[in-house]
Amino acid sequence: MVTSFSSMSTWFRNSDATLSETVGGSSFYDMLEHNPEMGHIFNEAMSNDSKIMAHLALKHCKEVFEGLNSLVDLGGGTGSIAKAITNSFPHIHCTVFDLPHVVADLQGSEKLTFAGGNMFSDPIPPADAILLKNCREAVLTNGKKGKVIIIEMVIGSPINLDKVSYELQLTYDITMMTMSGKERTAAEWKNLFKNAGFSHCKITPLLGEKSLIEVFP
Numbered sequence: 001m002v003t004s005f006s007s008m009s010t011w012f013r014n015s016d017a018t019l020s021e022t023v024g025g026s027s028f029y030d031m032l033e034h035n036p037e038m039g040h041i042f043n044e045a046m047s048n049d050s051k052i053m054a055h056l057a058l059k060h061c062k063e064v065f066e067g068l069n070s071l072v073d074l075g076g077g078t079g080s081i082a083k084a085i086t087n088s089f090p091h092i093h094c095t096v097f098d099l100p101h102v103v104a105d106l107q108g109s110e111k112l113t114f115a116g117g118n119m120f121s122d123p124i125p126p127a128d129a130i131l132l133k134n135c136r137e138a139v140l141t142n143g144k145k146g147k148v149i150i151i152e153m154v155i156g157s158p159i160n161l162d163k164v165s166y167e168l169q170l171t172y173d174i175t176m177m178t179m180s181g182k183e184r185t186a187a188e189w190k191n192l193f194k195n196a197g198f199s200h201c202k203i204t205p206l207l208g209e210k211s212l213i214e215v216f217p
């Protein structure tokens with residue numbers, strides 16, 4: 001992936017939506033689907049990052065998960081965060097929703113279900129809380145008000161990053177830009193939630209600029 005950064009000058013001059021299309025002719029996730037070895041490396045990298053973030057979230061924000069009986073991790077990959085949640089809260093039933101080829105061979109359990117689908121076009125299973133996105137309707141089912149939990153960058157916070165964290169932040173900046181992702185300040189997150197019809201949110205910093213955001217209907 002980092003090697004593809006050297007093609008950025010070509011990408012800047014064409015109309016491709018993402019760098020992946022300039023380098024390989026398809027979107028990043030399509031490329032991973034057709035390149036299982038790369039897909040495995042990517043899923044492992046995500047899973048390792050998730051283990052650290054899940055550890056911090058469950059250590060410092062345990063109360064976020066109290067009172068929940070069900071949770072959907074949207075784009076939850078191979079389920080590292082969901083597994084950590086069910087280990088700490090065995091009564092919470094977690095569903096990991098990700099692209100069909102990502103979850104096809106994954107084994108669930110009584111408390112963990114893997115569901116394949118496209119988060120932009122397929123219905124998202126209802127739950128007390130949804131990790132990530134496309135979720136407002138899903139957390140308003142059965143007359144019960146749930147919440148959305150997002151573990152993401154909140155940029156522009158007044159924190160002192162050490163050299164390694166600063167370099168990591170710059171790498172994230174380039175990665176998000178080339179994958180047509182987006183990093184947001186707290187004000188931009190709040191505006192996004194307001195425009196999506198949510199009432200308020202609470203942001204708790206976890207590590208560097210990575211934060212846990214609770215969003216309420």
Ligand SMILES: C[S@@+](CC[C@H](N)C(=O)[O-])C[C@H]1O[C@@H](n2cnc3c(N)ncnc32)[C@H](O)[C@@H]1O
Pocket residue numbers: 029046047049050074075076077078080097098099102117118119120
């Ligand atoms: C950046 S990874 C994060 C994975 C996981 N949340 C974690 O932290 O380990 C994004 C995940 O979203 C999934 N994904 C991308 N597009 C998707 C879509 N349209 N529908 C469902 N999942 C999608 C990818 O397969 C990938 O597992």
